[in-house]
Amino acid sequence: MKPSLKHFFDSMGTYLARPGGESLEELYTAHPEWRAPSSRVSLYGDFVRGHVRSALEKLFPMLRGAVGAEAWNALVEDYTLTRPARHHEVNHMGEGFPAFVADGVSSRGLPPHAPALARFEWSDFAVFSSQAESPERVERLTPNPTLLVLEQPYRICAYVRAKGAVVVPQAGDELALLWRHPAHLVTYYQEATPHALLVLKMAVEGLSASDVAVATGMPEADILGAVARLSRDGLVLSPDA
Template sequence: MKPELKHFFDGMGAYLAKPGTASLEQLYARHPGWDAPARRVSIYGDFVRGHVRGAVEKLYPLLRRAVGPEAWTSLVEGYTLTRPARHHEVNRLGESFPAFIADSLVSHGLPPHAAELARFEWTDFAVFSSQSPSPARVEALTPNPTLAVLEHTFRLCAHVRSRGEGGAPERGEELALLWRHPVDLVTYYQEATPPTLLVLKMAVEGLSASDVTAATGMPEADVLDAVARLSRDGLVLTPGG
């Protein structure tokens, strides 16, 4: 990029982060002779800020409820100042919001689970929109290629499933699994359980049900039942499934 264009876009980015009469005047002062109508530039600035606000409100509804309207407004304003409106895809304007929330926990007096909840909500969307294709056929038990794993210090799977109706989530270590169902094409999620992790281990290491039974003593029928259940949920893919 030419130096003069970089200077222009840096100045425009500073204006878009915080539009207003003063910043608009500063923008024009930095670019003498620029004759774009000020009213049009102002409307554009409002559009960009609206896109950022709309993206985070859409992506983080549970977080918005958890922090309350006053803190939410302050967070969105603060996040906009970080100039997130750089990606051509609108939803990606909210990608950095979980990191911003993590940095804002103390300064904004946020609930302790806010950062983990933001990360969960972004992962929900990222899994849903993942470009990882699900193969039409597999030759062996295979993990879903969209699988994402999150470690929590709160029981967020139950909290998200209840849409936050029960108040703050319970504290407790949790390993959350999120994946896109290969047929339904929506994000599924659950707390990892020993049978779930066992089936995933089978898929990753190429173990058979009889291998698992020999190593653990778990009845082979129970192993096969767990594989069938998780195959229906789309967490693992099976030959002919």
């Protein structure tokens, strides 16, 4: 990239972080050759900032409700200053937001579960938009290729499932599983229960239900039932599906 072109993008990046007023004057001072009306440039700045806000509101609706309007507005404004609007895909503006939230818990007085909730909501989108493709058929039990595992200090799965009926999530270690259903193409999630972990172990290590029954003493019918249920949910891919 030529130095002059890089200078242009750096100038626009600084302006878009905080458009209007003095920053607009500074932008035109940096580019005296410009003939575009300042009103048009200002409108473009508002347009980009609006994209940042709308993307965050779409990606983190539960976090927005959890922190309150005043704290949310401050988060969005300060996050915009980090210049997140650089990816060609709009939703990726939110990729760095969970870390930004985590860094500001103490200084902003955010709820202690805010970082965990932000990570969960971003992971929901990341799994949904994953480029990993599920094969149409498999030869043996196989983990869903979009599976993502989150280890968090709050019971976020139950909190999200309650859809606002629970004010704050319960504290406690949780291993959350998130994956995209191969047929429904939406994100599924659940706590990593013993049955879920067992079925995933079978898929990873190529174990049969009879092998597991002998090793654990569990009834083979119960094991097969868990495999069938989690196959329907898409956590694992089954050759019988």
